[in-house]
């Protein structure tokens with residue numbers, strides 16, 4: 001992982017006095033600090049993106065954590081013990097630098113959760129956290145720590161809210177990396193990163209032809225039909241697309257990604273291996289290098305259908321099993337990410353969000369989000385095949 005060692009903007013002395021809440025930008029939460037996870041392939045441009053964000057005039061006081069999040073098992077066990085553990089690495093080096101534009105750069109060499117705990121001791125000195133994972137990390141477990149993790153929420157996590165997961169993909173090598181990234185039946189890390197992302201930056205497009213960029217973009221959309229994809233050079237993207245996007249809290253981003261066609265007028269990933277169904281409950285199924293995605297149009301649901309859908313999601317996510325199926329749990333079935341936006345027959349708008357086996361399906365809190373009568377569900381994972389597709393469709397009958 002490259003750090004911000006070079007080209008760090010002018011440093012100013014770090015004061016202990018927290019800045020007042022009135023200095024916070026209007027979009028930032030005053031109660032909980034949003035965290036954006038930046039994942040991405042090795043050398044894809046994560047640090048370049050970070051530098052860009054840190055040096056831009058955005059009004060946020062951003063804390064950056066660049067950390068080794070490689071061992072996800074370690075993270076998960078730490079997350080559970082977060083409020084009580086005697087952290088053996090607590091004495092490790094820590095370094096906080098306040099940058100000239102008010103950002104706080106924290107390069108703590110501890111494991112991820114310990115770094116966050118330490119960072120939160122400086123609460124008030126920043127109003128946004130960017131967390132850069134290593135190029136080999138699967139952001140799924142990290143995201144689930146910040147999102148709905150009751151244990152973590154009792155500790156440092158109560159002050160943090162997951163804003164979104166970014167994935168930076170190298171336009172030069174990305175396609176090859178995706179195609180080569182598979183060991184046996186396991187889903188490779190690059191695919192997991194794409195699957196977990198709310199926003200994908202296809203970076204270094206200055207180094208490829210438009211046709212090559214398009215081919216990689218199509219592949220990305222096929223793997224994760226619910227993510228926004230932006231092409232960038234040196235991480236140059238409008239910050240509103242990457243910071244404070246509220247991917248987990250609200251509907252607009254989801255609405256954008258699942259109700260409108262992709263860039264260039266294409267439906268997301270339409271030209272990959274797919275089996276589409278005509279009619280009201282159409283489902284599109286993709287399989288790219290062991291990772292599959294299902295997109296299902298979802299009609300306005302009755303209360304009974306909503307409860308059936310809830311049971312379906314719960315059984316698939318928690319038991320790797322299809323409801324009503326007498327077969328043994330499907331070891332091949334695994335959902336890494338699911339999203340959905342749909343309406344009930346009563347007119348209520350609903351949002352589904354899921355990271356691994358955690359999910360919530362709740363009425364949409366946000367006003368003004370236009371959800372069409374035909375809603376949509378997107379599932380990304382492993383083994384989401386024809387059997388799963390047919391089983392999901394039965395919920396809507």
Ligand SMILES: Nc1nc2c(ncn2[C@@H]2O[C@H](COP(=O)(O)OP(=O)(O)OP(=O)(O)O)[C@@H](O)[C@H]2O)c(=O)[nH]1
Pocket residue numbers: 001002040041042043044045046047048049134135203204205206207232233234235
């Ligand atoms: N031409 C070109 N070069 C880029 C672009 N983005 C980043 N680079 C260069 O690519 C190299 C790797 O960029 P980094 O930002 O360090 O990538 P990273 O993802 O942080 O790398 P790791 O942490 O090692 O995984 C650097 O030399 C960057 O200057 C881009 O859009 N175009």
